[in-house]
Amino acid sequence: MIRRTSQDIRRLNRFEVLRRVYAGPGAMSRQDIAAATGLSFATVANLTAELLEAGVLVEAGHEESGGGRPRARLAVNAERGALIGVDIAETSVHAELFDLALTVRHSVERPLPPGDVHPSDVVDALAGAVGELLAASGTDRGRVLGAGVSVPGMVEREGGVSSFSPYWSWHEVPLRALLDERLGLPLWLDNPLRASTVAEMWCGAGREVDDLVVLTLRAGVGAGIAIGGQLYRGFTNSAGEWGHTCLALDGRPCTCGNRGCVEAYVSLRGIAETWRELAPGDARATGPDDAVTVAALARAADAGDPAAA
Numbered sequence: 001m002i003r004r005t006s007q008d009i010r011r012l013n014r015f016e017v018l019r020r021v022y023a024g025p026g027a028m029s030r031q032d033i034a035a036a037t038g039l040s041f042a043t044v045a046n047l048t049a050e051l052l053e054a055g056v057l058v059e060a061g062h063e064e065s066g067g068g069r070p071r072a073r074l075a076v077n078a079e080r081g082a083l084i085g086v087d088i089a090e091t092s093v094h095a096e097l098f099d100l101a102l103t104v105r106h107s108v109e110r111p112l113p114p115g116d117v118h119p120s121d122v123v124d125a126l127a128g129a130v131g132e133l134l135a136a137s138g139t140d141r142g143r144v145l146g147a148g149v150s151v152p153g154m155v156e157r158e159g160g161v162s163s164f165s166p167y168w169s170w171h172e173v174p175l176r177a178l179l180d181e182r183l184g185l186p187l188w189l190d191n192p193l194r195a196s197t198v199a200e201m202w203c204g205a206g207r208e209v210d211d212l213v214v215l216t217l218r219a220g221v222g223a224g225i226a227i228g229g230q231l232y233r234g235f236t237n238s239a240g241e242w243g244h245t246c247l248a249l250d251g252r253p254c255t256c257g258n259r260g261c262v263e264a265y266v267s268l269r270g271i272a273e274t275w276r277e278l279a280p281g282d283a284r285a286t287g288p289d290d291a292v293t294v295a296a297l298a299r300a301a302d303a304g305d306p307a308a309a
Contacts, residue, residue, distance in 0.1 A: 017051070150190065246261060
């Protein structure tokens with residue numbers, strides 16, 4: 001059982017209030033927030049007062065009243081600052097600049113060198129992308145409240161360490177420390193499973209629920225899990241990391257060096273390879289990259305192609 005202090009509970013409640021405001025269809029009254037969170041009106045009033053004082057929320061008009069005092073409506077203060085999101089993929093670094101309402105203000109993508117990518121390659125690409133974002137959008141670095149970086153593989157979030165990457169020869173790389181030297185911004189590192197689950201909780205299919213599982217099927221595969229509105233990491237920070245579980249004894253070679261992993265069959269690469277095995281003469285199964293091949297596979301299946309099906 002996790003023991004939480006009153007300060008922990010207050011922080012979690014404040015987080016939940018803010019998440020519900022982001023998830024809402026627009027500005028919300030304190031009564032709306034209390035109904036959405038299950039917190040008392042008095043608690044919501046105190047928490048929203050803190051968020052208003054910090055400039056994170058602003059009053060955005062009032063509801064029409066049939067008699068009593070009109071209810072103030074609250075919304076995220078988009079001008080409070082800027083946020084940066086970075087997705088490190090197998091072949092590129094994609095970065096975006098957001099205002100505090102999570103509206104995209106600018107996007108940049110930079111390729112990574114082919115083959116075994118070194119940490120310095122990623123740091124250079126990421127630092128260049130962030131610099132381009134700030135320059136192109138005219139954003140002062142001091143307005144950036146933080147940057148979230150999604151790193152493939154196992155990530156030790158508290159220390160900002162990339163413990164293991166299935167794509168490259170990375171083990172215990174102090175990535176946050178390396179980025180600190182170049183960026184000088186508050187940084188949070190996590191892997192794509194956790195990052196996408198948080199995104200779904202705040203902005204996607206998980207906005208109206210407290211428990212969800214997000215399946216990731218791309219170059220890698222896995223699951224992100226949220227329970228009670230909070231990300232579930234497991235005792236060893238590996239909950240949902242089933243992409244390298246053995247599915248077929250002595251099966252296909254996997255990028256991790258083992259054979260028969262789930263990822264070798266149900267990732268983009270695995271699905272494309274299965275199509276090539278079933279239809280060796282089909283030119284559609286030999287696209288320029290796995291994503292293109294899987295898109296062609298979907299079209300072939302829709303057209304009733306038996307091998308694709």
